[in-house]
Amino acid sequence: MDKKLHCVKKDLFQRDIPAVLLVLLLLAVLLLNFLLYTYLNDFSVATGQPQVDSSLCPFGYFRLGPMKNCSPWLSCEAINTEVRKLKRVGEGAVKKVFLSEWKEKKVSLSQLTNSELKEDFLHGLKMLKSLQSKYVVKLLGYCEQKFTVLTEYHPLGSLKNLNEVLDLPKYKGVNTWHRRFRLAIDYVSTIHYLHNSPLGTLVMCDSNDLDKVLSQYLLTSDFHVVVNDLDALPLVNRSAGRLVKCGHRELQGEFVAPEQLWPYGEKVPFEDDLMPPYDEKTDIWKIPDVSNFFLGHVEGSDIVRFHLFDIHAACKKKNPAERPSAELVMNTYRNVLTLLRREGAIPGTREML
Numbered sequence: 001m002d003k004k005l006h007c008v009k010k011d012l013f014q015r016d017i018p019a020v021l022l023v024l025l026l027l028a029v030l031l032l033n034f035l036l037y038t039y040l041n042d043f044s045v046a047t048g049q050p051q052v053d054s055s056l057c058p059f060g061y062f063r064l065g066p067m068k069n070c071s072p073w074l075s076c077e078a079i080n081t082e083v084r085k086l087k088r089v090g091e092g093a094v095k096k097v098f099l100s101e102w103k104e105k106k107v108s109l110s111q112l113t114n115s116e117l118k119e120d121f122l123h124g125l126k127m128l129k130s131l132q133s134k135y136v137v138k139l140l141g142y143c144e145q146k147f148t149v150l151t152e153y154h155p156l157g158s159l160k161n162l163n164e165v166l167d168l169p170k171y172k173g174v175n176t177w178h179r180r181f182r183l184a185i186d187y188v189s190t191i192h193y194l195h196n197s198p199l200g201t202l203v204m205c206d207s208n209d210l211d212k213v214l215s216q217y218l219l220t221s222d223f224h225v226v227v228n229d230l231d232a233l234p235l236v237n238r239s240a241g242r243l244v245k246c247g248h249r250e251l252q253g254e255f256v257a258p259e260q261l262w263p264y265g266e267k268v269p270f271e272d273d274l275m276p277p278y279d280e281k282t283d284i285w286k287i288p289d290v291s292n293f294f295l296g297h298v299e300g301s302d303i304v305r306f307h308l309f310d311i312h313a314a315c316k317k318k319n320p321a322e323r324p325s326a327e328l329v330m331n332t333y334r335n336v337l338t339l340l341r342r343e344g345a346i347p348g349t350r351e352m353l
C-alpha cells in the first residue's frame with residue numbers, strides 16, 4: 001500500500017520540484033492536517049456523536065439513545081407488557097418487522113413468519129447475541145418461545161434506500177463522495193468484523209445479488225452502516241478444513257463469486273452433494289459491486305473509483321486465494337480516504353470538511 005500511496009503522490013507533485021521546496025510543502029501539508037483534524041474533533045464533539053466506548057454495555061445489557069444506565073435485555077414478559085406494535089415496516093423471507101414503541105422510544109420488533117424457518121431464526125438470534133458490537137444492530141430483547149426479537153429502530157431503513165434517502169433535499173449536504181466513501185468503508189469494516197468475529201470466520205451468505213446484500217444492512221440516522229440480518233452466517237474453520245456453502249441450490253450470475261457457480265458445465269445436472277464448498281473470499285469478490293453502489297454518481301465519485309481500481313481488480317481475482325483479506329481492503333480504503341482529503345484532490349473537498 002505504501003508503494004501505491006507513494007506512486008500517486010509522485011504523480012500529483014511535479015517530479016522536478018527542488019527538495020527544499022518539497023520539504024516546505026510537506027510541512028505546510030502537515031500543519032494543515034493538524035488544524036483540520038483539531039477542527040474535525042471539535043466538530044464531532046459539538047454534534048454529540050455517541051462515543052463508541054461509553055455506549056457499550058456488558059453482555060446481556062443494552063443502552064438506547066439518551067438512557068443513562070445499561071438495561072438488561074427485555075424478556076418475553078417485558079416484551080409482552082411493555083412493547084406496543086405501531087406499524088409494519090418490512091417483511092423478508094424469514095420475518096415480519098414492526099416499528100414499535102417501548103417506554104416512548106421507537107424500537108423494532110421482528111417476528112418469524114414462516115415456521116419452517118425456525119432454525120434460521122434461532123441461528124440469527126444466537127448470532128445477534130454473540131456479535132453485539134458497533135458493527136451489528138443493537139439487541140434490546142427477545143422471546144424464543146414466540147420467535148420474537150427486539151432491536152434498535154433505524155428510521156432510514158435498509159441500505160436499499162440509500163439513493164432515495166440521499167436524494168432528499170434535507171440530505172443534500174450529505175450526498176458527497178466523502179460521506180458515500182465512508183459508508184463503503186463502514187461496509188467493508190463490517191465484513192472485516194464478520195471474518196474475524198469472536199465466533200470465528202463468518203461468511204455473509206444472504207448475498208446472492210446486490211439488492212439482497214443491501215437489505216441485510218441498515219443505515220443509521222448518523223449515516224453509518226450496521227448489519228441487521230444474521231440468519232445466514234456459516235462458519236469457516238480453516239484449521240479443521242471446514243468450508244461453507246451458501247444454501248443448497250444452484251447459484252447463477254456474475255454477482256456471486258465464480259467458485260459459487262456449478263463447475264461441471266451444463267451437461268451435468270446440479271447436485272448439491274457434488275458442489276464444492278468455498279470460504280469467506282466470496283464476500284471479497286462482492287465488495288467492488290457493493291462499493292460502486294455506495295459511491296454512486298456525485299462529484300468526486302469517479303476520482304475515488306480511480307483510486308480503488310487496483311484493490312478492486314484484486315478482489316475480482318478468479319482464484320479466491322489471490323483475493324485480498326477484508327482487512328487489506330479496509331486499510332486500503334482508509335488510506336485512499338486520507339490521501340484524497342490531504343491532497344484536496346477533489347473539488348469542493350475543503351468546503352465539505
Ligand SMILES: Nc1ncnc2c1ncn2[C@@H]1O[C@H](COP(=O)(O)OP(=O)(O)OP(=O)(O)O)[C@@H](O)[C@H]1O
Binds near residue numbers: 215229
Ligand atoms: N431495526 C430496524 N429498523 C428499521 N427497519 C428495519 C429494521 N429491521 C428490519 N427492518 C426492515 O425490514 C426488512 C426485513 O428485515 P430482515 O432482513 O431482518 O427480514 P428477513 O425476513 O430476515 O429478510 P431476508 O428475506 O433477507 O432473510 C429490512 O430489509 C428493513 O427494511
Ligand SMILES: *[C@@H]1O[C@H](CO)[C@@H](O)[C@H](O)[C@H]1NC(C)=O
Binds near residue numbers: 199200201238239
Ligand atoms: C476449528 O476446528 C478446530 C479443530 O476441530 C477446533 O479446535 C477449533 O475450536 C475450531 N474453531 C472454531 C472457531 O470453531
